[in-house]
Amino acid sequence: MQPNLVKAAPWLVVAAMFLLWELICLGFDIPEFLLPAPSAVWKVGVEQFEPIMMHATQTFLTTLAGFAIAVVVGLLIGMAVGSSPLLYRAMYPLLVGFNSIPKVAFVPVLVVWFGIGTVPAILTAFLISFFPVVVNVATGLATLEPELEDVLRSLGASRLDILGKVGLPRAMPYFFASLKVAITLAFVGSVIAETVASNLGIGYLMMSASSSMNMPLVFAGLIVIGVMGVVMYELFALVEKRMTGWAHRNPNGAA
Amino acid sequence: MSFVKFENVDLAYAPGGALAIEDVSLDVREGEFVAVVGPSGCGKSTLMKLISGLRMPSGGYVYVDGRQVGGPLKIVGMAFQNANLLPWRTTLDNVMLPLEIVEPYRSTLKKERSRYEAEARQLLARVGLAGFEDKFPWELSGGMQQRASICRALIHQPRLLMLDEPFGALDAFTREELWCMLRDLWQLQPFTVILVTHDLREAVFLADTVYVMSKRPGRILVRREIELPRPRDLDVTYTDAFAGYVHELREHIGRVRAT
Numbered sequence: 001m002q003p004n005l006v007k008a009a010p011w012l013v014v015a016a017m018f019l020l021w022e023l024i025c026l027g028f029d030i031p032e033f034l035l036p037a038p039s040a041v042w043k044v045g046v047e048q049f050e051p052i053m054m055h056a057t058q059t060f061l062t063t064l065a066g067f068a069i070a071v072v073v074g075l076l077i078g079m080a081v082g083s084s085p086l087l088y089r090a091m092y093p094l095l096v097g098f099n100s101i102p103k104v105a106f107v108p109v110l111v112v113w114f115g116i117g118t119v120p121a122i123l124t125a126f127l128i129s130f131f132p133v134v135v136n137v138a139t140g141l142a143t144l145e146p147e148l149e150d151v152l153r154s155l156g157a158s159r160l161d162i163l164g165k166v167g168l169p170r171a172m173p174y175f176f177a178s179l180k181v182a183i184t185l186a187f188v189g190s191v192i193a194e195t196v197a198s199n200l201g202i203g204y205l206m207m208s209a210s211s212s213m214n215m216p217l218v219f220a221g222l223i224v225i226g227v228m229g230v231v232m233y234e235l236f237a238l239v240e241k242r243m244t245g246w247a248h249r250n251p252n253g254a255a
Numbered sequence: 256m257s258f259v260k261f262e263n264v265d266l267a268y269a270p271g272g273a274l275a276i277e278d279v280s281l282d283v284r285e286g287e288f289v290a291v292v293g294p295s296g297c298g299k300s301t302l303m304k305l306i307s308g309l310r311m312p313s314g315g316y317v318y319v320d321g322r323q324v325g326g327p328l329k330i331v332g333m334a335f336q337n338a339n340l341l342p343w344r345t346t347l348d349n350v351m352l353p354l355e356i357v358e359p360y361r362s363t364l365k366k367e368r369s370r371y372e373a374e375a376r377q378l379l380a381r382v383g384l385a386g387f388e389d390k391f392p393w394e395l396s397g398g399m400q401q402r403a404s405i406c407r408a409l410i411h412q413p414r415l416l417m418l419d420e421p422f423g424a425l426d427a428f429t430r431e432e433l434w435c436m437l438r439d440l441w442q443l444q445p446f447t448v449i450l451v452t453h454d455l456r457e458a459v460f461l462a463d464t465v466y467v468m469s470k471r472p473g474r475i476l477v478r479r480e481i482e483l484p485r486p487r488d489l490d491v492t493y494t495d496a497f498a499g500y501v502h503e504l505r506e507h508i509g510r511v512r513a514t
Binding site: 147151152157165170172246247248 | 324330333335343353355356411
């Protein structure tokens with residue numbers, strides 16, 4: 001009974017939210033152009049299934065492209081920053097400062113450089129999602145136990161040896177944890193850029209729907225983004241569990 | 256001829272700062288079992304860093320095997336109070352780690368893997384870890400982890416084994432078991448051991464020579480040879496001769512603390 005409840009709980013919460021939303025719309029007789037009821041959103045979703053899917057695919061691929069760049073760049077910067085105290089001190093303020101800039105403010109700059117379309121969206125997704133990867137990889141590397149480093153150094157291990165044998169494997173749980181955060185941020189980035197500067201993607205779809213007061217379609221777009229985010233998050237949570245099971249061991253499993 | 260030699264060694268961690276150890280001179284011959292005891296914070300661990308070449312002395316000279324130490328030595332194995340096994344590797348793979356770094360094993364590891372693996376299994380069996388080779392470190396008890404850690408320090412057959420309070424975190428019974436394990440390993444195939452500890456019974460039971468260090472800055476106060484016959488059995492720890500050594504060393508430590 002108890003495990004079943006735990007499994008069903010997230011679905012129940014979502015169902016309850018939609019139900020409450022529907023009841024509020026009905027009960028207060030809220031006009032559709034302010035807040036459409038879930039049933040109206042569902043209706044539009046079914047009617048406009050094909051264009052929604054087309055835009056969703058665009059957003060999905062844009063997000064994945066930006067995320068992939070973020071993973072590669074984040075891993076490289078994180079490795080550099082985490083394995084050198086000098087670089088750590090030197091780069092951190094710059095990285096933090098850069099991360100504090102709202103990325104939506106950066107989209108116009110990207111548009112000037114690359115024009116309207118997919119490229120600014122990919123780059124925005126990348127810019128918004130690489131920071132957690134950098135921070136986590138750097139933290140994983142920088143918190144290496146000094147004794148362990150001594151053991152290896154006394155054997156004549158080079159810095160590259162230490163990084164490959166101990167640093168990176170040890171940083172992997174941090175890295176995979178950051179992927180979960182980064183993928184959801186990447187969706188934020190690509191949708192922001194699409195609303196401002198694109199004629200494709202869920203962001204664009206929502207923008208054009210809201211300008212014609214088609215609120216059910218706007219909400220359909222929001223829900224599609226949410227679903228994609230949850231699915232990708234769960235996917236990376238699964239990957240994390242698979243790859244770094246040793247870090248998530250059951251405490252009762254020890255002999 | 257001495258294997259490890261310190262000549263008037265000083266070390267300050269920060270240039271011009273307070274000395275961690277001061278004017279330390281000692282001589283260790285090949286195959287000798289040396290214990291260094293002293294109050295905590297007396298620079299015992301600093302001594303280990305100097306010998307292994309992880310730190311350069313601020314003054315004086317450190318020689319190992321007739322040569323002045325100028326960088327990390329590859330003939331050294333190390334183990335610490337914390338076993339520091341890698342949680343993503345099995346016990347066997349943890350023990351094999353040095354072979355992936357030290358020559359000539361490093362370049363022959365691919366070809367001779369099965370032979371090295373057999374050697375590692377044999378070493379693990381010798382310390383009582385047969386059957387645990389493929390378990391992960393977190394599936395082992397603290398004492399077992401420490402056994403594996405010492406195997407890792409010995410797998411590349413170092414000529415010098417350095418132990419920094421390796422049994423400090425274990426309970427009294429496990430600790431005595433591990434004394435015997437270390438004694439047996441050393442007796443089977445002698446190598447030079449430098450054991451840093453604050454357990455006087457441990458020092459007297461295992462070592463040929465015990466050095467007592469003073470409070471910071473650490474200086475060598477006493478060098479005492481332990482002339483108990485070998486092989487030593489745990490029973491020796493209940494003899495008067497043993498108690499005499501412990502008592503004598505204890506008095507020196509007491510004097511260190513009083514001043």
